[in-house]
Amino acid sequence: MGDFSAEWLTLREPADRQARSVELLGALVEKLGPGRVRDERTLSILDLGTGTGANVRYVAPHLSSRAQCWCLVDRDADLLHQLPQHIAAWALDRGAIVSGGSSSFVARGPTLDCLFETRTADLSRLADDALFGPLFEGRQLVTASALLDLVSERWLELLVDRCAAGGTPVLFALTYDGRMACRPEDPDDAWIRSLVNRHQQTNKGFGRALGPDAAMAAIRLFGAAGYEVASAPSDWVLGGAAASLQRPLLEGWATAAAEIARGEGPRVRDWLTRRLAQLDAGVSELIVGHQDCTGWPR
Numbered sequence: 396m397g398d399f400s401a402e403w404l405t406l407r408e409p410a411d412r413q414a415r416s417v418e419l420l421g422a423l424v425e426k427l428g429p430g431r432v433r434d435e436r437t438l439s440i441l442d443l444g445t446g447t448g449a450n451v452r453y454v455a456p457h458l459s460s461r462a463q464c465w466c467l468v469d470r471d472a473d474l475l476h477q478l479p480q481h482i483a484a485w486a487l488d489r490g491a492i493v494s495g496g497s498s499s500f501v502a503r504g505p506t507l508d509c510l511f512e513t514r515t516a517d518l519s520r521l522a523d524d525a526l527f528g529p530l531f532e533g534r535q536l537v538t539a540s541a542l543l544d545l546v547s548e549r550w551l552e553l554l555v556d557r558c559a560a561g562g563t564p565v566l567f568a569l570t571y572d573g574r575m576a577c578r579p580e581d582p583d584d585a586w587i588r589s590l591v592n593r594h595q596q597t598n599k600g601f602g603r604a605l606g607p608d609a610a611m612a613a614i615r616l617f618g619a620a621g622y623e624v625a626s627a628p629s630d631w632v633l634g635g636a637a638a639s640l641q642r643p644l645l646e647g648w649a650t651a652a653a654e655i656a657r658g659e660g661p662r663v664r665d666w667l668t669r670r671l672a673q674l675d676a677g678v679s680e681l682i683v684g685h686q687d688c689t690g691w692p693r
């Protein structure tokens with residue numbers, strides 16, 4: 396079992412879809428178009444930290460002019476096991492049928508031709524050549540969503556090395572960038588934000604996490620490795636229609652803040668009580684800053 400439940404990932408997927416930069420992805424897709432990359436037939440894509448497959452469901456239709464082969468990596472075997480059912484419901488909406496088992500399955504229909512292979516692996520072992528060398532080899536795209544803020548600077552350097560070694564284009568979406576605003580404003584919002592951002596930099600399994608610095612670090616490191624890098628904001632703007640996402644988000648922020656500000660539990664709880672009251676009154680809006688980023692080897 397991992398830290399990211401299927402319920403949470405399902406809850407955030409509509410907000411993620413709405414937030415992502417379609418322009419940035421469009422420019423990358425244009426470059427990946429037929430005749431622009433090696434191997435004209437099938438695009439081979441590596442997705443890191445796949446979870447329930449939200450990144451696949453967002454990206455694959457944009458590449459539907461090509462057959463696609465996706466390698467989906469996560470350390471959470473339960474999430475990967477559930478993938479075929481998450482992909483099947485989505486594929487069916489596109490007239491495509493999923494067949495196969497949980498480690499290898501296909502989605503085929505009039506607008507989709509995708510092979511999916513899953514690998515249960517701990518990405519913190521990225522330096523392990525025997526494990527990760529073959530997974531990166533021969534890919535035409537390395538991608539992830541909502542992953543980079545969890546990783547350390549050292550891990551990101553290793554990722555850049557692996558991608559640059561193969562001259563592989565990259566797409567990293569929805570990296571939290573430290574911006575977080577609540578409306579109506581509360582005097583303790585800024586205090587909570589600074590505590591949450593400190594919590595974001597605690598170890599998430601990869602060493603000290605980059606947290607809010609991750610997007611800038613990715614831009615800097617891929618740029619230094621010779622990539623042409625582009626980025627665009629992909630903020631969540633959560634209003635009343637996203638109340639079911641706002642609630643666990645606010646509760647999660649309160650938990651994180653209380654973990655950092657030991658002894659300040661009552662003040663954190665009071666902040667949460669006020670915010671949940673705003674939510675119940677239907678007037679709460681949350682903005683959470685993210686960045687999408689693409690890199691193209693020069």
Ligand SMILES: C[S@@+](CC[C@H](N)C(=O)[O-])C[C@H]1O[C@@H](n2cnc3c(N)ncnc32)[C@H](O)[C@@H]1O
Nearest residue numbers: 397399444445446449469470517518519540541
């Ligand atoms: C925030 S979720 C994002 C999932 C999915 N990409 C999405 O956008 O919904 C982060 C994912 O990274 C995975 N993950 C976290 N640490 C990992 C590690 N050390 N190795 C492999 N996967 C990891 C989690 O299991 C989870 O599925």
